Amino acid sequence: MKIYNSIDSFTNESKTIVTLGTFDGVHLGHKKILEKVIFSSKKMNAESIVLTFFPHPRTVLQSVEEMKQLNTIDEKITLMNQMGIDNLVIHPFDKDFSRLTAEEFVRNVLVEQFNIKKIIIGHDHRFGRNRTADINDLIAFGEEYNFEVEQISAEEINEAAISSTKIRNALNEGNIDLANQYLGYEYMISGKVARGKQLGRTIGFPTANIHIEESYKLIPKEGVYIAKVQVFEKTYFGMLNIGTNPTTDTSKNQKIEVYILDFDSDIYDKPITIYFQKRLRDERKFETIDDLKNQLNSDKESTISFFRNNPLH
Template identity: 60%
Template sequence: MKIYNSIQEFGSTTKTIVTLGTFDGVHKGHKSILDKLIKSNQSSGCESVVLTFFPHPRMVLQQNTDIKLLNTMSEKAYLLEQHGIDHLIVHPFDHAFSRLTAEEFVKDILVDKLNISKIIIGHDHRFGRNRTATIDDLIHYGTVYDFEVEQISALEVNEVSVSSTKIRNALDKGDIAIANEFLGYNYFLSGIVIEGKKLGRTIGFPTANIHIKQDYKLIPAKGVYVVSSLIDGNTVHGMMNIGTNPTVGGTAGTIEVNFLDFNENLYGKELKINIHKRLRDEVKFASVDALKIQLEEDRTATLNYFKETRNEQSSL
């Protein structure tokens, strides 16, 4: 998959089939849209294009919004690539772009820049300045500029919307099971391992402190989670705490992973932390010894989770 940082960077003499949207989460609700794109692409000989935007339009048009996103742009690109998309255009969204008229968007971008043959879009999609143009206008422009418009049904559009909302709400509550069900994969965090206070190693549970530089990334609710990560080609299991470490007087929010049976230097490494299950809330224990007892129980629960998962997979 080729990635472009603006519409201006893209150029192709081959006709394209396009879909556009935020695609935050690239979840089950999006899959039907992407499947339509790939199927049309394969049957027509055209190339598939996903046009998305950053910052998220709500970040620009609603200045006071504090929207958190399910994916960073690199995470979104990774997920879209798994679907077999040919081209991903991440166009900078700003007020000037939002002021394009409907016909300017169609003629200057879809037709002249993207060389469009077909667009796959929601039946309720609105576009152009002040979002006044409708799907009927797009169909009209399709006859004028010779491209096809395939509408996504109301049911499919609702599925995308409901899934996104449910995923965000579930993660805010720490309900990783519901989030993963709607995503169709394990929710994950991507970040760099940085130095922490190194308190974990003093009680036998050394942790990798994960720094996520994108402040718009949605972090699940405080608590302890079962996780895994691919490190140097090997899957390593672990347990992750999201919180402030109140038992040892912590106040700042941290994301810390204790990898099981693993003792290598990870400082500076970028890791993708897959979240499988939530074990419990973060708790302020009466003593460090009480915390250690609980961490031992968490470790056993984590080991049992992966043992049960292996047994389930082997019985299939």
């Protein structure tokens, strides 16, 4: 897959099949659209293009604070590549771009830059300045500029049941099962292992503190989770805690740390990826350290039992 950091940087002599959107999460609903793009590109001897945007248009147009997203740019690239997309264009979304009229967008971007043969979009797609143009306008432009338009119905991509917003809500509520079901894969966070206070080591549960560089990445609800942990290109069982460690720490700063079962290696500053499996419980403050250790041992047994019934794959 070829990656372009702006529309202007895209160069290709071939005809293209295009879809566009934020595709946050690249969830099962999105995959219905992407599969159609890939199928059409092969059938019509053209190349597939996904045009997506960063930052999220809503943060630019509505002046809201940074919107938490399901995927980092790197994760989105990986997921699109796994799908088999030929070209991914990640365009910087700003107010100047938002002021393009519908016809300017069609003529300058789709026709002149992308050499479009066909566009495939969802049922409610709107585009152009103030999002005033709809599917009927796009069909008219297609007739004028000689490209096909295919609209995917709400029923076909099951949008009533799956949306990025619903997945964000599920993660904010700690409902990992539902989020993973909608995504079609295990929700993940990635970062580097940072040095912490090493308090876990003193109670027999040494943890890796995870620093996530992308501030826009959505972190699920605070609590204790069963997780798969990928480090050194190997996968391990893990118990993840998102929270403030109220029993041993008074700073009230949120931390993300994972206890990796049967693991004893120096991984400071190494990349680490967490795949969420199941939420075990809320974080809570214990009266004594022994009470905390007893709970952690219980969590460990639950984790081992979970993976015994759900082997790594």
